[in-house]
Amino acid sequence: MxxxxxxxxxxxxxxxxxxxxxxxxxxxxxxxxxxxxxxxxxxxxxxxxxxxxxxxxxxxxxxxxxxxxxxxxxxxxxxxxxxxxxxxxxxxxxxxxxxxxxxxxxxxxxxxxxxxxxxxxxxxxxxxxxxxxxxxxxxxxxxxxxxxxxxxxxxxxxxxxxxxxxxxxxxxxxxxxxxxxxxxxxxxxxxxxxxxxIPETAKIVVFIFSFIGFGSKAGxxxxxxxxxxxxxxxxxxxxxxxxxxxxxxxxxxxxKMYTLLNFHTPLFGNIVLVAGVVSGILGVVYALGQHDLKRLLAYHSVENIGIILIGLGIGMIGVSSGNPLMAVLGFSGGFLHVLNHSIFKSVLFMGAGMVLHKTGTRTIDALGGLLKKMKITGATFIIGSLAICGLPPFNGFVSEFFIYIGGFKGIGLENSAFVMSIFAIISLAVIGGLALACFTKVVGVVFQGEPRTKAAVNVDEKGSTMLASMLILAGACIFIGIFPGAFIQMSIKAVSALGLGYGHVPLEPFGQMTANITFAAMVFLVSLLVVIAIRWFYYRGKTITKSGTWGCGFTQPTAKMQYTGSSYAASILEFFSPAAPLDEDHPKIKGRFPEKTYYKSHVNDIAELNMKGVIVNPVLFIFDKLRWIQHGDIHLYIGYILLAIVLLLFFI
Amino acid sequence: MIESIILWLLAILLAPFFSAIMFKVKAFFGGRKGSPLLINYYTLIKLFKKGSVYSTSTTAVFKLGPIISFTSAITVLMFLPIAGHHPIFSFNGDVIFILYLMGLGRFFTIAAAMDTASPFEGMGAAREAYFPIICEAAMFMILIFFYRLTGHLQLSAYFTGDNTIALWNLGGAPLLFIVISFFIILLTENSRVPVDDPATHLELTMIHEVMVLDHSGPDLGLIELGSFCKLFFYSTIVSRLILPFDFKISAMGYFVFVLGLIIVYVAIGLTESVIARYRMDKVPQFVLTSFALAFFATIITLEFI
Amino acid sequence: MILHPVDTILSLVLLSVLFSFGSSRLPGLIKVLAFQGIVVSMVPFFIGHDMNGGGIVFTFVTLLIRGIIIPMSIYIAIKKVAIKREVEPIIGYHASILCGLGLIVAATYISRQLNIVSISDYKLLFPTAIALLVAGMFLLMARRNAIAMVLGYIMMENGIYLVGTTISIRARHIVEFGILLDVLAGVMIMAIILQNIKRTFDDVDTANLRTLKE
Missing domain, CATH: 1.20.58 (Methane Monooxygenase Hydroxylase; Chain G, domain 1)
Known part of the structure; x- marks a missing residue:
């Protein structure tokens, strides 16, 4: 100590x-x-x-x-x-x-x-x-x-x-x-x-209260x-x-509360899992609609907290239905995702920080083509994006794989555990797909293509400590993705500290799984090398020419004509419009030679939207009624203090 | 093992041939004679002989696109039981790995398209990112169904030997829906009509074809070969599902398997010939149907088991 | 167990529910309903209780009315009279499909709760029947177009018929009740068509008058 x-x-x-x-x-x-x-x-x-x-x-x-x-x-x-x-x-x-x-x-x-x-x-x-x-x-x-x-x-x-x-x-x-x-x-x-x-009903209340309290910190x-x-x-x-x-x-x-309460009702697992599913899907949907790079990443934290909660929820359901393997898979997947998310999210925020530092803007649609000038930032950002999408052979895949396998163990169960597992698996799949859409948008619009505004033209990536830390983390993403063994052991150690009553958690089945992940990643990497060799073979001594992008017959393309992040995300957002209402603002185009026009859009977060009506306004109403307390007279205030002291003394 | 590797190589080599069957069917319905059955090989050879033109907007990611999408396609085939034989590699959970590996291929295809700064390719990329989301949900629903029946999470447990027959015995009628659902996924993932029309002349309405507009030479060849392999992957599964028979004589097994493949490719050709492409906003609904079917099959199995 | 005929047919019926929720045009919806009618009427053949000569004829007639005559008449009616082809959804198609899945799950659950002994041989029969009833109600609720609403009603009627076949292995009168409802549906269809013709012709008239004025 x-x-x-x-x-x-x-x-x-x-x-x-x-x-x-x-x-x-x-x-x-x-x-x-x-x-x-x-x-x-x-x-x-x-x-x-x-x-x-x-x-x-x-x-x-x-x-x-x-x-x-x-x-x-x-x-x-x-x-x-x-x-x-x-x-x-x-x-x-x-x-x-x-x-x-x-x-x-x-x-x-x-x-x-x-x-x-x-x-x-x-x-x-x-x-x-x-x-x-x-x-x-x-x-x-x-x-x-x-x-x-x-x-x-x-x-x-x-x-x-x-x-x-x-x-x-x-x-x-x-x-x-x-x-x-x-x-x-x-x-x-x-x-x-x-x-x-403490009694069981009290445990439920305590858990729900602490879930709200801790959940508000976790996002x-x-x-x-x-x-x-x-x-x-x-x-x-x-x-x-x-x-x-x-x-x-x-x-x-x-x-911690779950462990301390030591009460294994299916209710806890269901609450956590449903909260996870909702945060996961809505987090990534809102992320997709953002125009601010760092806000987008922040919404992805909501999504990943969702994935972690899905893992924990599967673990809790596994505990309550007496399926140790499912429990350990869910919890260890969730914990590993805690580690993984902290790594790739840091890479992404640091990359975004570098972009902000050099260009001075966080607006996604103002950037473009940064990869040419910021090679290391771009490469590490892409690695982080692949990891956050949960694609192999990066670390995000490992933890999602564990959560998936845990979820599938729940498919073998009955009733609510079965339904919840279906729910978890399908939403994980949807989250994965949406995250992919979101990060192809970020990578595609910010780092690729041509610069959309002047801010993105003259950039560099000086700052060795910044680059070094991004490289370390990106390296960690790849390393954990290919050799997850030690890290899975770490998370299983954490699971065995939960005191779930399974005694010592056997490492053997997990060792096999990590070996499989390593093996599959290796198979992929070897085939990648072979394909690169084949490609190199076919390009020997060939003429390679450079030319402009094919404009499909249009001969004067400009950087402004590129697809923007907003249009990229538009159709997906429309699918989710009940949960993510879109505010659009653009004047009607009139006449044959229209004036300069603009387009603004904003995706509303339904939690934020409803917070005002459901919480803020009633609270304001109540406090309005109490305004008479603040009278402005100093003697009255001293009186309040006296009253408070007397009351306190009375009670103590 | 040796046999599996030979089958894997054969799959990559023969995938272009089967795709040509599809073109032949379309030509027949169009009242044309159609291109020869070896047309795809001629195209590939031509492409691999050429050099390349790269756009000045592009970076290394553009070159990585074809490489990774092709690699993911052939790696996926390594895990696929072909004609009921054991695949080269197989482990518990390999299906998830496969699905995510295809996701990796898609990421790089999209990234390569966004790299060109072309508005059309961006449009295609946006669609390519959208539709597979629902597809993936449907795929996982099918996996849940299979897991519920067999208790395994690997392709070889569903499609090798007499496992598929066993699947039919367990599943019965709901498996029909799985077949239809899978066929819809096949059409969507491989950008066939009614989701996407690879033969259209207007870039604005394409999905996959517009994304590879700027690729040329061997790069384009890799992309084409990769997409043939991808189609082969899905078709193999459907073929195995519709003709699940297992024979003692291996020649018979191969014959039935190839027959199944031909049926699938002809069915794709038929679909392309008789159905018009959907409006883009109707496509999600079409793909959602496949999810609904798979979900529905799972509900019914709940009744049976 | 492999491909049990009744269960296969009933799966197709449930499938048609999903498709009907997803179809945006009247002709498509009518085709789905016709398919559903045919398939539903085929069920008694395979259940095979007292399938004597009269029973077979009876079922055939039902099939004819349910699967061909009613859909055809509606189809012809909307061809002749200019009725809007869109089904005008109040609840969107994606949401409808997801709702459909939810309805089927609910129907399965309800039928398990009810647990009627006489039909336990065909596990899917009662859930399908309930699903049809509920789905028909859903179409009535969620579509603005009158014809689509009639089609929803017909779907409910198919459900009633299925319930009839499940319970009325001997009690024919419930099936006859089904036929009665068929006729009722027919009357309703006619009424609506007449009304529509009237309104359309009115419309046409005013349009003509306006052209005359110019």
């Missing part, structure tokens, strides 16, 4: 140092990046060792003589620690060249400070062993990330995003508090251990509204950390 605390200390210390050195821009950056990455590396090393030895480690401190702060690292926390430290390590390295506005030295220093706090608090959340510790770290995590979201506070849009995030994370925290409160009401202790002794539909606003607002490496890691802490919370 001391190793873990040392790494946390180094990270936080680095954050403080950056505040002290705020005047020296270069030095501050170097010190901050060095100490943060050193801390992350140490923590990563420690977490991997702990996970592989599958030991459990605990420590506790007294705080204010009343509460004890308790920490524990078991397989599950170690797995999430690996994810946290691995992605943060790369994100910190990336930030070195990304944060290059020396005029904003103080702001950068503050950003490093909050970044270090965010990493530390995330690590503390997953190791927390009682409610007080958990909520304390949880709140620190929410607050530090809030300050990172409003990094560019000048723009009102970002302030609004930060505000939305603030509200959502605190309403979510309120639900978690409520859940913990119910537990405390029954057990009278802040410890996690006594949670499985589960319909609690995801903050996510597409907040993620694009932050600097890109922070978006990567938030999208790749922080929302997974919500997943950790859901799994």
């Amino acid at each position: 001391s190793q873990f605390f040392m790494s946390i200390l180094i990270i936080v210390f680095g954050g403080f140092l950056s505040l002290i050195l705020a005047r020296q821009f270069k030095l501050m950056k170097m010190v901050a990046v060095f100490s943060l990455s050193a801390g992350c590396f140490w923590g990563l090393f420690d977490a991997v060792t702990k996970l592989m030895q599958s030991g459990s480690d605990a420590a506790s401190f007294k705080y204010l003589n009343v509460f004890s702060l308790a920490f524990q690292i078991d397989g599950l926390s170690a797995f999430f620690l690996v994810v946290i430290f691995a992605v943060c390590l790369v994100a910190v390295i990336y930030s070195f060249h990304y944060m290059d506005h020396s005029g904003e030295a103080v702001r950068t220093a503050v950003h490093y400070f909050f970044f270090s706090i965010l990493i530390a608090s995330m690590a503390l959340v997953v190791t927390a062993a009682n409610m007080i510790t958990f909520m304390l770290s949880w709140e620190i995590m929410s607050l530090s990330s809030f300050f990172l979201v409003i990094y560019n506070y000048e723009s009102s849009e970002n302030r609004k995003a930060g505000y939305l995030y603030f509200v959502f994370s605190h309403v979510g925290a309120m639900f978690i508090f409520a859940a913990f409160g119910i537990v405390y009401g029954y057990t009278g202790s802040f410890g996690f251990g006594a949670m499985d002794s 589960v539909f319909p609690f995801h509204v903050w996510l597409p606003h907040a993620h694009p607002a932050a600097p890109s490496h922070i978006s990567a950390v938030m999208s790749g890691v922080m929302i997974k802490i919500g997943i950790y919370g859901i799994v």
Whole structure:
């Protein structure tokens, strides 16, 4: 445990140092990046060792003589620690060249400070062993990330995003508090251990409350509204950390509650699976309709959280219907997807960050042809896209494969488990297809073709640390995709820490499956090499000419005539129009020589659309009625304080 | 094993021939004599002899497109039981791998099309990205059906030896729907009429053909050969489903298999001759029918088993 | 078990439900319904209880009316009179197909709940019958075009006929009741056609008058 605390200390210390050195821009950056990455590396090393030895480690401190702060690292926390430290390590390295506005030295220093706090608090959340510790770290995590979201506070849009995030994370925290409160009401202790002794109905309520609370952090539909606003607002490496890691802490919370409650009703599995299916499909549909590159990626986080929840849901159904293989497949697939998503989503956000950094725009339809100038960024972005679509031989495929196999195990069952499994498999297939459509759109419109505006013409990709971190992550995508063995073992270790009552989970069938994946990937790669050889053979000594694209008879094509992202997605969006209503704005074209015209479209998120009517307006109505409390008279306010103190004394 | 490899090679080599049968049927219905049965080989040889012209807009992805789509097509064939024989490779869950591998091929075909900056190719790409989504759902529905019947998740458990007969015994009437559903998927995935008309002259209305407009020479040859292989893959499965018989004498087995293939290709030709292409917005409904059929078959099997 | 005739036929009936939900034009819908009528009327042949001479003739007549005469008359009627060919859906085709699947699942579930003993030999019979009833109702609800609504009614009637065959192995009168409903449907069709002819001719008249004015 001391190793873990040392790494946390180094990270936080680095954050403080950056505040002290705020005047020296270069030095501050170097010190901050060095100490943060050193801390992350140490923590990563420690977490991997702990996970592989599958030991459990605990420590506790007294705080204010009343509460004890308790920490524990078991397989599950170690797995999430690996994810946290691995992605943060790369994100910190990336930030070195990304944060290059020396005029904003103080702001950068503050950003490093909050970044270090965010990493530390995330690590503390997953190791927390009682409610007080958990909520304390949880709140620190929410607050530090809030300050990172409003990094560019000048723009009102970002302030609004930060505000939305603030509200959502605190309403979510309120639900978690409520859940913990119910537990405390029954057990009278802040410890996690006594949670499985509460009555079953209370367990259901606690689970649903905590699912809403953690789900709002994880970005589960319909609690995801903050996510597409907040993620694009932050600097890109922070978006990567938030999208790749922080929302997974919500997943950790859901799994942790499931484990602690130790109540294996089919209801939990069904709730989680249905939420997963809805977030998965709607997340990717909304992503398809976005025009902002980072918003699009943010919606894909909703989608991938959906996939993870489908995996977990299959696992829970497997547990409740007494099918150990299905349970382990579902859970380990879900956990592996947590790791995989954190990797490829970080690549994608970093690639988007590079694009934003060099072109100054996030609008997809303003870009084009970037692959020619930004070879490494483009290549890593394409690898990330292939991985997020779940295509072999990349890492996304491995975790989806596990979830699929788990789902098919459920097909052999009866009644609701059977129906739910059908539901899960079909929606996974649809999500896969939609993700493919979405990322061919992004890759095709942003990186290929010809530049659509001036912003995309003169670009380069300088910044060695940025390129290096993207290459590391893209390499990881390929490596996990071809040799998933060790990573699957890691996720199975995490599953066995859930204490599902199967004792030691046998690794043998999974070893066979990973061997199959490796084998199939190898078969594909060997045939790829053969085909490349054949192609090379046929192109020996041939004349290769360059010429313009065939315009189907039209001789004056311009870059403006290219297919845009909006038109690319239009027909698919129309299919989903009941769930994703499209607002269009364009004037009618009149006359033989029409004036310059425009076209605007916006896909409405039904959660966002209905949030106003269902929640915001009634709440405003109630608060309106309470406005008389705010009278403006200072004596009255002192009176309120007096009243509050008297009441408190009365109750205590 | 040796036999499987020979069959695999034969499949790649003979796929263009079977496609020519389809053209012959269409020519017959059009009142023409039609091109010779070896026409596809002549075309391929011609293409492989040529050099290439590349658009100045393109990048390396454009060259990767044909390579990866062809590789995925022939890799998929390695997992396919041909004429009831064991495939070269097979493992539990290989069907999922196959489906996603085809997805990989599609990703690169689309990416190569978007690479040319041509509005027409973008249009084709958008359609290519759209329709297979529903197809994939239908495919997985069929897989669910097969899994429910056999408890396996690999192609060899459905289509080798007397497994297919067993499938009919277990499934009965609902399998008919699976055959129709699969045939619809075949038409959609291989861009045949009524989803897409490969023979049309207007780029605006094409799906697959417009995406490969800028490819030339051996690259185009790889694409063509890849699409023949893809059609062969689907046709083999349908052929095995409609003639599931297993014979002790292997020559008889091959004969029946080839007969089944010819029936399938003739059926495709017939469909192309008698049905007009659907309007683009009607296509999703057509593909949805295949999903509905597969779903429906699964519901009925719930009754039977 | 391989290709049991009754189950195969009933699968085709269910299939025709799905197709009817997906068809956007009246002629197509009529063809689907004609197919459904023929197939539904064929069921008694294969169930094979008391298929004596009278029974065979009786079934043949039903087949003739249900599968040929009614669809033909509607078809001819819409050919002669200019009625809109679109079925004018209130619920879209994609949604309709998915609804159809849901209806079939629901029908299967309901028929299992009811669990009628006498028909347990043919597992698909009762679910199909209920599915037809519900699907006909759905067509009535979800299509604006009057003819499409009549076709929905005919589909319901097919369902009633199937229920009749399931229960009335001896009780013929329910089948006769089916015929009665056929006639009723015929009357309804005629009424609508007459009304349409009237309206169309009115339309034609006014158009003619306007051309005269110019």
